Amino acid sequence: MKVLLVEDNERVTRFVVKGLQEAGHVADHADNGRDGMFLAASEPYDVIIMDRMLPGQIDGLAIIEALRKAGNRTPILILSALSDVDERIRGLKSGGDDYLTKPFAFGELLARLDALGRRAQGSGTQTSLRVGDLHVDLLSRRASRGTRTIALQPQEFKLLEYLMRHAGQVVTRTMLLENVWDYHFDPQTNVVDVHISKLRQKIESDSEPPLLRTVRNAGYMLSADE
Amino acid sequence: MNRLLRSSAFTLAFSYVAFGIAALVLFAAPLWYAWQVTIQESRTEVLRADVQRLSEVFRREGAPGLAAFIDNRVGMQIPGERILLLTNPALHRLAGNLQEWPGGIPPEPGIYTLPVNLSGRQTHAMFVHTILPGGYNLLVGRDQTLFASLAPRFWYGLAAAVAVLSIAGALGGLMIRRAVLMRVDGIRQTVLAIVQGDWSHRLPTKTVSDELDTLSRTINAMLDQLEQLLHGVRDVSNSIAHDLRTPLAELRSRLEELVLTRPGPEEAFAEIDGAVADVDRVIRIFNALLRLAEIDTGMRRSGFVPVSAADVARQAVDFYLPAAELKGIALSYRGNGPADISGDPVLLAQAIGNLIDNALKYAADRGVISVEVQTLVGGKVWITVADDGPGIPDEEKPKVSTRFYRGDASRGTPGVGLGLTLVQSVAKVHGGVLELADNNPGLRAHMIIPAQLPGGTGALRGPALPSRSQLADTLGQLSLEVTEPPLDAADRSREARCVEYDHGVAPRAFHVPMLPDPANRLLGLCAAFFARDRQLVGAHYLCDRFRSHARPHQLDSGFVHQLTAFGK
Numbered sequence: 001m002k003v004l005l006v007e008d009n010e011r012v013t014r015f016v017v018k019g020l021q022e023a024g025h026v027a028d029h030a031d032n033g034r035d036g037m038f039l040a041a042s043e044p045y046d047v048i049i050m051d052r053m054l055p056g057q058i059d060g061l062a063i064i065e066a067l068r069k070a071g072n073r074t075p076i077l078i079l080s081a082l083s084d085v086d087e088r089i090r091g092l093k094s095g096g097d098d099y100l101t102k103p104f105a106f107g108e109l110l111a112r113l114d115a116l117g118r119r120a121q122g123s124g125t126q127t128s129l130r131v132g133d134l135h136v137d138l139l140s141r142r143a144s145r146g147t148r149t150i151a152l153q154p155q156e157f158k159l160l161e162y163l164m165r166h167a168g169q170v171v172t173r174t175m176l177l178e179n180v181w182d183y184h185f186d187p188q189t190n191v192v193d194v195h196i197s198k199l200r201q202k203i204e205s206d207s208e209p210p211l212l213r214t215v216r217n218a219g220y221m222l223s224a225d226e
Numbered sequence: 227m228n229r230l231l232r233s234s235a236f237t238l239a240f241s242y243v244a245f246g247i248a249a250l251v252l253f254a255a256p257l258w259y260a261w262q263v264t265i266q267e268s269r270t271e272v273l274r275a276d277v278q279r280l281s282e283v284f285r286r287e288g289a290p291g292l293a294a295f296i297d298n299r300v301g302m303q304i305p306g307e308r309i310l311l312l313t314n315p316a317l318h319r320l321a322g323n324l325q326e327w328p329g330g331i332p333p334e335p336g337i338y339t340l341p342v343n344l345s346g347r348q349t350h351a352m353f354v355h356t357i358l359p360g361g362y363n364l365l366v367g368r369d370q371t372l373f374a375s376l377a378p379r380f381w382y383g384l385a386a387a388v389a390v391l392s393i394a395g396a397l398g399g400l401m402i403r404r405a406v407l408m409r410v411d412g413i414r415q416t417v418l419a420i421v422q423g424d425w426s427h428r429l430p431t432k433t434v435s436d437e438l439d440t441l442s443r444t445i446n447a448m449l450d451q452l453e454q455l456l457h458g459v460r461d462v463s464n465s466i467a468h469d470l471r472t473p474l475a476e477l478r479s480r481l482e483e484l485v486l487t488r489p490g491p492e493e494a495f496a497e498i499d500g501a502v503a504d505v506d507r508v509i510r511i512f513n514a515l516l517r518l519a520e521i522d523t524g525m526r527r528s529g530f531v532p533v534s535a536a537d538v539a540r541q542a543v544d545f546y547l548p549a550a551e552l553k554g555i556a557l558s559y560r561g562n563g564p565a566d567i568s569g570d571p572v573l574l575a576q577a578i579g580n581l582i583d584n585a586l587k588y589a590a591d592r593g594v595i596s597v598e599v600q601t602l603v604g605g606k607v608w609i610t611v612a613d614d615g616p617g618i619p620d621e622e623k624p625k626v627s628t629r630f631y632r633g634d635a636s637r638g639t640p641g642v643g644l645g646l647t648l649v650q651s652v653a654k655v656h657g658g659v660l661e662l663a664d665n666n667p668g669l670r671a672h673m674i675i676p677a678q679l680p681g682g683t684g685a686l687r688g689p690a691l692p693s694r695s696q697l698a699d700t701l702g703q704l705s706l707e708v709t710e711p712p713l714d715a716a717d718r719s720r721e722a723r724c725v726e727y728d729h730g731v732a733p734r735a736f737h738v739p740m741l742p743d744p745a746n747r748l749l750g751l752c753a754a755f756f757a758r759d760r761q762l763v764g765a766h767y768l769c770d771r772f773r774s775h776a777r778p779h780q781l782d783s784g785f786v787h788q789l790t791a792f793g794k
Contacts, residue, residue, distance in 0.1 A: 083516055084516075084520055085520070091407075105506075153544075181541070183545070183576070183579070184574070185517070185576040185579070186510065186513065187576075188580075188583050189587075190644070191546055191549045194552055195545075197546050214426055217499075
């Protein structure tokens with residue numbers, strides 16, 4: 001993926017750019033709003049990471065609004081120290097696609113970038129999802145693995161559906177909380193882990209190869225290959 | 227003097243005196259006028275009666291008889307009581323105590339008042355002039371100066387009254403001023419002392435409550451509140467200092483040790499992992515504090531929507547159920563009805579989540595946690611989370627919801643001591659309270675929040691005010707703002723106004739018909755979404771988002787089929 005980072009803090013920039021390169025992405029960066037705007041408008045990127053408070057006359061949200069007005073639909077992840085719900089809504093209303101509060105774990109950023117990048121490729125209307133021999137019918141709300149039918153609670157189905165839509169990507173606990181339960185807060189205990197292990201028991205019987213893996217310091221990943 | 231003039235007591239006294247004088251004048255002027263008129267009339271009357279009597283004498287005895295009668299009478303009377311003069315037609319004196327016809331009186335009969343020389347004394351007199359048969363002139367008069375002293379007496383009386391009133395007013399003003407100044411000065415002294423940092427002072431109050439006393443009491447109540455807030459802030463900064471310093475100190479020593487000992491890479495990385503965990507702990511405390519601040523300022527109230535507390539609680543129970551099962555704890559939900567309130571679903575979920583989380587931490591092994599949501603008489607929604615853990619001793623109950631307080635029972639358990647503080651803040655921002663009671667054994671935590679009455683009679687939902695629900699669809703690439711009209715079963719032709727904020731496109735508004743049935747309401751909105759070429763993902767997501775605003779809706783296959791049909 002080709003990623004543009006617009007961020008004025010040098011240390012954060014170095015950390016993110018290095019991390020992105022190690023993850024196999026190509027990363028450009030701009031340390032002020034003007035350059036960021038220029039790069040975003042002239043180069044084709046898969047995802048843009050935009051800091052909200054930037055030096056110079058032009059701030060992050062203004063850049064996003066200008067890009068959207070110009071018809072640029074590149075997914076944008078807003079990076080900000082402002083954590084209020086109202087700020088979040090403002091960010092998303094201006095045209096941002098996701099909002100991550102500073103300070104952040106790099107794993108969280110990477111997972112969200114992957115999700116944004118994949119979404120942009122678009123898959124049209126899907127009525128069923130498949131990962132390996134795990135199959136989910138979105139219309140009848142039924143799941144099965146091989147010939148075995150899996151009985152799922154509505155919440156478990158939602159969790160599985162989200163994981164399958166992001167198959168092959170790391171999905172963090174925060175992403176699950178926000179997208180499966182719509183909880184925009186930290187529930188302190190490891191409830192998400194418990195939900196995952198319950199789901200894992202249902203989709204992976206002893207004889208079947210594992211599908212749902214825990215990625216250390218980051219989250220979970222559903223994938224068929226080893 | 228300048229200060230005296232400016233003082234409110236002086237103004238008060240001055241206006242009081244001025245008002246008194248005005249009242250006195252208003253009272254005295256008509257009196258004076260009436261008095262004057264009456265006296266004039268009665269005088270004339272007396273003179274006319276005299277004229278009558280003398281005319282009678284004239285008619286009986288002729289001019290000489292009358293002259294004799296007059297002379298006789300003049301001789302008998304007190305000097306000056308009556309002025310009498312009888313003249314022949316040529317105005318020559320025949321009898322009377324006036325030496326000659328006064329020049330000022332014309333020959334025509336009538337009533338005249340004029341200065342006259344009465345036996346060498348200059349005086350003011352009133353005369354009645356009558357022409358008797360045969361052209362004789364009869365003049366009957368009366369010395370006015372006899373009454374003249376009355377007028378000054380009246381004026382003196384009035385002046386004395388004004389003087390007394392002014393002095394009394396001024397004295398009263400001074401006394402009021404002294405009394406008020408003393409008390410105002412007391413207030414000033416107290417406030418000054420408080421400004422200088424001594425918060426123990428309070429305004430003096432009396433048992434009899436007058437206006438100033440009521441003011442003092444109000445100010446005292448405000449001071450109590452301020453002092454409490456001040457203590458709160460002080461406690462918070464102390465607690466922050468303590469609770470953030472601890473993990474920061476750990477982090478520091480960990481890093482310092484790493485630098486000093488320079489261990490092998492394996493051990494070093496383990497230490498760094500530990501350091502990252504320490505930082506995460508600090509960040510978590512910061513986030514919790516920021517969230518509390520966000521709630522406490524009441525900013526979130528702008529995002530309030532009609533929400534079913536029962537749904538939020540049920541969802542929270544579902545969310546925590548696997549964690550409870552893992553610990554062998556029976557977590558159950560019980561409720562009566564939807565328990566509609568006006569609130570923020572995210573905050574409510576977090577508060578209920580915190581209560582369940584606490585209960586999970588403290589409940590006994592194989593224990594029982596029950597979550598109940600009930601709408602009780604009096605329009606209150608009670609959200610209760612009860613466990614059978616150790617409970618909280620009565621003396622600790624008021625303290626546990628303060629920031630960073632950790633009860634004895636919580637030593638050694640994870641957490642930073644902000645959970646119940648948040649629950650309390652959330653209850654407060656919803657106009658409610660958090661109450662902690664005994665479950666014997668265990669704790670019963672009640673969030674008591676005003677219910678939203680159906681039909682828009684609730685204080686939070688006026689009939690003219692549309693309820694607002696806002697959602698930002700982050701899965702699809704747009705956000706949608708939906709303004710629902712107030713729920714009203716009678717009105718079946720309502721429309722929700724939706725404003726779509728799409729990337730780079732000007733916001734588009736469209737209307738969606740809404741049916742009273744919640745399930746169909748969702749359907750209507752989703753259908754509208756479909757009609758605008760959205761993916762299934764978007765529609766799904768929208769429905770799920772709407773769950774927290776409307777009744778829970780199972781996304782069964784039939785529903786999705788209907789959606790697809792709408793889409794085509």
